[in-house]
Amino acid sequence: MKPIIAVIGGSTCTPEETVVAEETGRLLAHHGAVLVCGGLGGVMEAAAKGARANGGTTVGILPGADPRAANAYIDIPLATGLGEMRNFLIVRTAHALIAIGGGVGTLSEIVLAQRIGKPVVGLHDSFRTTVDIPRVESAAEAVQWALGRAQQEVV
Amino acid sequence: MKPIIAVIGGSTCTPEETVVAEETGRLLAHHGAVLVCGGLGGVMEAAAKGARANGGTTVGILPGADPRAANAYIDIPLATGLGEMRNFLIVRTAHALIAIGGGVGTLSEIVLAQRIGKPVVGLHDSFRTTVDIPRVESAAEAVQWALGRAQQEVV
Amino acid sequence: MKPIIAVIGGSTCTPEETVVAEETGRLLAHHGAVLVCGGLGGVMEAAAKGARANGGTTVGILPGADPRAANAYIDIPLATGLGEMRNFLIVRTAHALIAIGGGVGTLSEIVLAQRIGKPVVGLHDSFRTTVDIPRVESAAEAVQWALGRAQQEVV
Amino acid sequence: MKPIIAVIGGSTCTPEETVVAEETGRLLAHHGAVLVCGGLGGVMEAAAKGARANGGTTVGILPGADPRAANAYIDIPLATGLGEMRNFLIVRTAHALIAIGGGVGTLSEIVLAQRIGKPVVGLHDSFRTTVDIPRVESAAEAVQWALGRAQQEVV
Numbered sequence: 001m002k003p004i005i006a007v008i009g010g011s012t013c014t015p016e017e018t019v020v021a022e023e024t025g026r027l028l029a030h031h032g033a034v035l036v037c038g039g040l041g042g043v044m045e046a047a048a049k050g051a052r053a054n055g056g057t058t059v060g061i062l063p064g065a066d067p068r069a070a071n072a073y074i075d076i077p078l079a080t081g082l083g084e085m086r087n088f089l090i091v092r093t094a095h096a097l098i099a100i101g102g103g104v105g106t107l108s109e110i111v112l113a114q115r116i117g118k119p120v121v122g123l124h125d126s127f128r129t130t131v132d133i134p135r136v137e138s139a140a141e142a143v144q145w146a147l148g149r150a151q152q153e154v155v
Numbered sequence: 156m157k158p159i160i161a162v163i164g165g166s167t168c169t170p171e172e173t174v175v176a177e178e179t180g181r182l183l184a185h186h187g188a189v190l191v192c193g194g195l196g197g198v199m200e201a202a203a204k205g206a207r208a209n210g211g212t213t214v215g216i217l218p219g220a221d222p223r224a225a226n227a228y229i230d231i232p233l234a235t236g237l238g239e240m241r242n243f244l245i246v247r248t249a250h251a252l253i254a255i256g257g258g259v260g261t262l263s264e265i266v267l268a269q270r271i272g273k274p275v276v277g278l279h280d281s282f283r284t285t286v287d288i289p290r291v292e293s294a295a296e297a298v299q300w301a302l303g304r305a306q307q308e309v310v
Numbered sequence: 311m312k313p314i315i316a317v318i319g320g321s322t323c324t325p326e327e328t329v330v331a332e333e334t335g336r337l338l339a340h341h342g343a344v345l346v347c348g349g350l351g352g353v354m355e356a357a358a359k360g361a362r363a364n365g366g367t368t369v370g371i372l373p374g375a376d377p378r379a380a381n382a383y384i385d386i387p388l389a390t391g392l393g394e395m396r397n398f399l400i401v402r403t404a405h406a407l408i409a410i411g412g413g414v415g416t417l418s419e420i421v422l423a424q425r426i427g428k429p430v431v432g433l434h435d436s437f438r439t440t441v442d443i444p445r446v447e448s449a450a451e452a453v454q455w456a457l458g459r460a461q462q463e464v465v
Numbered sequence: 466m467k468p469i470i471a472v473i474g475g476s477t478c479t480p481e482e483t484v485v486a487e488e489t490g491r492l493l494a495h496h497g498a499v500l501v502c503g504g505l506g507g508v509m510e511a512a513a514k515g516a517r518a519n520g521g522t523t524v525g526i527l528p529g530a531d532p533r534a535a536n537a538y539i540d541i542p543l544a545t546g547l548g549e550m551r552n553f554l555i556v557r558t559a560h561a562l563i564a565i566g567g568g569v570g571t572l573s574e575i576v577l578a579q580r581i582g583k584p585v586v587g588l589h590d591s592f593r594t595t596v597d598i599p600r601v602e603s604a605a606e607a608v609q610w611a612l613g614r615a616q617q618e619v620v
Contacts, residue, residue: 093543111263233403248388
């Protein structure tokens, strides 16, 4: 089974977050992981763009009922019609999560991950004084961490 | 329409939290509000006990599929079978929320409330250094705050 | 624990269905049951009107996020924001269901009830040639059937 | 955007249904569609096996929280933890559906598809006297029908 790694973060983001999200997507695809994200813009789009550039599979779990809301780099747009409750599905379906930047939606995903015991790592996430999760400083470290934890989840 | 107020907090709690949750439930019922909670023990049970003591209606939105998991003070146990995703339904269906004590499940509810713009107030909640929400110091103030905000929601 | 009985049926209905739904609601309240329905018009509104007239408690599990979409006889409008997926919650949270008239949404609820083993009875339902469920000919019989089955569920 | 086609049917099935489901999966992959299914055995497994044999991508939307419950031919197991409510997500996320054989779970998916206006075709489905949907007699016709309708959905 391929590892399924979620990259979570804001639908708008800084240039630095864009760069690190795209690099994370590239590395995930390089290591054969499936990328899951919320399917919209910002960090989600950058990560999907990176994964797509390396031939990876990208899944977007969308809040609305229209798959065409997905960004251009999503192979499999899952239009749930669930609104923000789709955040829960991202957390539930990923083997591990990488948080980059992010606002309150991303924070809800981190907290839900903690709630159900799903591994989540912060990579320049916005919540350093808010939630106590492992942190790393580079896309390479984040991907290594997530793949290591995913392996424990799926074995 | 009666206001629907959620009391959120841990399934285990301190004696002080029990007292304040029960007092909150009593006051909500006194003012004609419907109490919504997660239906289990701790803060949820204390709030429901207080509401019931004053003749209020108590709704428990349960994670499992068996309504018998509800505490003894729940009039209407809604057994969703949704697991932790039921937290979202508590947030969605309340007009306003009061957080007492709480662990990471409660934090997820606070953050989801912020995410969808639902009013939430902290009453001796556990997240003073974590999330930026209004705070009050007594059950009476919490109930007044929640009812005031609920009124704006439902008008 | 009070029995929780769902009355399911179309948001538009015939005068005959209106009469039988209202009578069903009245009898459910008379016997101390909580009425759950989809919260909108037609059969849902008639059943809630009948229950309210007898002092019963009425719960409306709404598809949208706005509690004000509930009909005038709903005490507790639960605005789920889940769209048609809210049908599943009606089925899940009821101890037994009574189907009156109905279109394809009602059929989905009957089939979901069969799928998870929840008791459902047809009272002049629209699906006599479609699904194999018990049928009765009067509101009194439907309520007796549903309360009997609910008792087995909750004990 | 690749078309996303759901194949729905029983977790146990006849040898004839197995053959037609596998052929359907093969043809969907041949035409570049993503296969979505419930991820378990029977029709779901046969369709995924066929799609995988032709290099297609297979998504399994599972009822439980453990991705390891997926059959061996699922590339992307989405473990929702939603129970039977996951049926709704299959219907919601597909552009079109093909029903093969099936019991009451499959019927619930057909009816939910009708409810939200999602195209669904029967291929030797079990509900010829139950629901009024288009029917075809071969895997090739079913795939042609589904891809034609999906194209209208996603354009």
